[in-house]
Amino acid sequence: MSVSRQEKFLTSGRQNQKMRTREALLEAAITLAKDGRSPSIPEVAEAARVSPATAYRYFPNPQSLWNEISSREESLRRDFVGVLEGLTGDAEERIDTVVRSAAAMQFADQLLWRTVLRSIQDRWIEQADLPEADRVPNRGTTRLQMARTALEPLADRLPPEQLDRLVNAVSLVYGIEALVSTQDILGLTPEAATDLMSWSARALIRAALAEAEAPQSD
Template structure:
């Protein structure tokens, strides 16, 4: 376990420098042999997946936000999105590298039959959104809740960081505010539709 942790720590350190290290480079930084590193991580994709999981697990204050959420669904989703953005902006280079690795995994599998492909992303983001929106369970149908959770998943996370920073040209603070505003606007739209006060989009 110590060797595995050392490899992940080394990979995270290199990724924060804006690099996308190979298994051999991570092994060198962790001061273990490449053969040992490959026993733990047979390919870069497996390493990047564990890096993302490890980075989130270490942010215990981030996960505790779900127990600390107060107010209505709009306030809860806003607090969750803001905490996520703050956490990811702290290590923006790392998260951009993780995104790059997931895109490469998609390209590597694009010619494989669907049944043989492995997921390129986890569903932590959707799980967080669903937990924050839990008070809406008695106000939205399961179908409406699923659509809202999926929609909120589009406006925060690393892809939203890329869009707000690179396309919109916003700094981290303004980008975070926009993510929060977008998530809360989606909650308001979902509630309006559920109450028959707004037409559903085509």
């Protein structure tokens, strides 16, 4: 089913019921992945208590299902709303809380997040030959928003362009890509990996402040 046909199906007749069925399929897939499985569409259908034929109308193959999940990082990270609202302390303390919370969540559901990452990479490959304007965005902005919120206390110490660069840099050292690197390349335990992510983020903050506060040469 093409994207346009899927959209037509979802937006015609009994829309509320269709959206509930779609959500049930997505939640079932996430639950199965958290149990260490890479489910097929029939398995997801069974878990969601719908027929395989119905499930295939929403997601014609597993890749389409995981593409949808990977584009909905906001919903997967809804627990971070409370984390961000509860941030206290200086920028280092705040980013430490964000990094450790992200690591705890992703290590707890590592198979799910690795599957999401694989789906993101597959989508990039599928769109590699398309013009930029025709590509579906690969990622959300949740991680950037989390880092920016954590670093808000630095807004009066760093010029906007330097703060933006710091937010970008910090976003490189935590999240699923950092998890994969610390596990697969460095061979660290989850605890050591989390400590390294936090240390890296805090080191970047110190480097940015040192650069901003260094005397300017004529």
